[in-house]
Amino acid sequence: MSKSKNTGGTATADLLADAVSWRHQLHQHPELAYREERTADFIAAQLAQFGLKVHRGLAGTGVVGTISRGSSRRSIGIRADMDALPIREESGVAHASSNSGVMHACGHDGHTAIALAAARVCASLPDLDGSVHFIFQPAEENEGGGRRMVEEGLFKLFPCDRVYALHNWPALPLGTCVARDGAMMAALGTFEIRIRGKGCHGAMPHEGTDAILTTAQLVSALQSIVSRNVDPQQPAVVSVTQIQAGDTWNVIPDECLIRGTTRWYDEQVGDAIEERISLLARSIAGGFGCSAEIQYQRRFPATVNDPPAAQFTREVARGLGLEVLDAQPSMGSEDFAYLLHAVPGCYLWLGAARPGENPGLHSPRYDFNDEALAAGIELWVALVRRSLAAA
Ligand SMILES: [Zn+2]
Numbered sequence: 563m564s565k566s567k568n569t570g571g572t573a574t575a576d577l578l579a580d581a582v583s584w585r586h587q588l589h590q591h592p593e594l595a596y597r598e599e600r601t602a603d604f605i606a607a608q609l610a611q612f613g614l615k616v617h618r619g620l621a622g623t624g625v626v627g628t629i630s631r632g633s634s635r636r637s638i639g640i641r642a643d644m645d646a647l648p649i650r651e652e653s654g655v656a657h658a659s660s661n662s663g664v665m666h667a668c669g670h671d672g673h674t675a676i677a678l679a680a681a682r683v684c685a686s687l688p689d690l691d692g693s694v695h696f697i698f699q700p701a702e703e704n705e706g707g708g709r710r711m712v713e714e715g716l717f718k719l720f721p722c723d724r725v726y727a728l729h730n731w732p733a734l735p736l737g738t739c740v741a742r743d744g745a746m747m748a749a750l751g752t753f754e755i756r757i758r759g760k761g762c763h764g765a766m767p768h769e770g771t772d773a774i775l776t777t778a779q780l781v782s783a784l785q786s787i788v789s790r791n792v793d794p795q796q797p798a799v800v801s802v803t804q805i806q807a808g809d810t811w812n813v814i815p816d817e818c819l820i821r822g823t824t825r826w827y828d829e830q831v832g833d834a835i836e837e838r839i840s841l842l843a844r845s846i847a848g849g850f851g852c853s854a855e856i857q858y859q860r861r862f863p864a865t866v867n868d869p870p871a872a873q874f875t876r877e878v879a880r881g882l883g884l885e886v887l888d889a890q891p892s893m894g895s896e897d898f899a900y901l902l903h904a905v906p907g908c909y910l911w912l913g914a915a916r917p918g919e920n921p922g923l924h925s926p927r928y929d930f931n932d933e934a935l936a937a938g939i940e941l942w943v944a945l946v947r948r949s950l951a952a953a
């Protein structure tokens with residue numbers, strides 16, 4: 563596959579032009595988790611026009627489009643995420659967000675356009691035997707829309723032998739992909755610690771108990787978890803990302819709020835992180851005369867590929883001329899993990915780097931690279947063809 567505008571194979575110039583246009587429309591009208599109503603309407607209308615059977619309502623705004631052919635019970639799922647992020651766009655592109663403060667900064671507009679284009683091609687294939695379900699999922703960012711779809715019966719309504727998803731990866735060159743056996747993305751936890759002390763005059767600190775000083779000690783101590791409690795061979799992250807306290811110069815506030823995120827692969831490491839955060843918060847707060855209220859949530863499990871599905875994905879990618887690279891797993895997280903817990907499959911990264919300045923995912927200057935559309939479309943179509951080829 564060429565690294566630029568590929569008009570051979572299934573991604574014809576017409577199809578690519580439509581995919582770019584859909585991607586730009588989606589980018590211009592981004593919607594946050596579980597509010598992807600306009601997006602879902604657009605997807606459902608397109609799928610119906612291509613002749614797919616359309617189901618709506620899983621996890622609220624979820625859409626599933628199905629093509630069934632022949633008599634085989636074989637079936638696969640292709641998942642795309644639809645949600646945007648609460649970021650004020652600074653990309654400066656003509657199709658920039660018209661929804662102020664909301665932005666497709668993770669390229670889910672590209673994933674959706676790729677899946678739509680692949681659905682259109684697959685609907686016109688005469689030689690399939692089995693079913694393919696195109697799964698458009700809400701609320702990937704933080705909120706676990708994938709989990710809700712599975713809990714609400716995604717794979718009971720639409721049984722899949724295997725399920726696949728891709729993420730555009732701006733750190734990888736165009737024309738490349740990564741589909742590892744096993745670990746791809748880390749498990750994700752969040753914590754919120756409320757340190758309660760006793761507020762007082764800033765000039766008379768001995769009359770209160772200082773929640774801010776306690777917080778400062780705790781933030782430092784939390785950094786001992788990865789360095790002192792986790793096996794150095796095991797990946798782990800503990801990051802404090804928010805601290806909120808106080809309103810003015812001369813008042814020591816009553817309380818301080820600390821929030822942050824944790825990542826791991828090994829479940830024992832996940833247990834150790836959770837336990838240590840709680841113990842450090844309670845004991846340091848106690849030592850300084852404060853109390854700590856801790857809320858810890860394990861949000862996403864690790865995203866782990868089924869090795870045969872990953873190998874199949876790599877074979878299909880190589881067959882299209884994509885360069886299959888090796889890479890370390892990411893400490894980012896992905897709620898496709900829940901789909902992979904229910905059904906074996908593969909999550910892959912698709913190269914999407916731009917020449918020159920190449921802002922990363924979640925940057926206010928990020929815009930999905932349309933040059934990556936062709937590779938994504940051809941990969942999904944080839945996976946469907948190979949999985950459901952008529953005997
Ligand atoms: Zn993201």
Ligand SMILES: [Zn+2]
Pocket residue numbers: 668669670702729
């Ligand atoms: Zn994403």
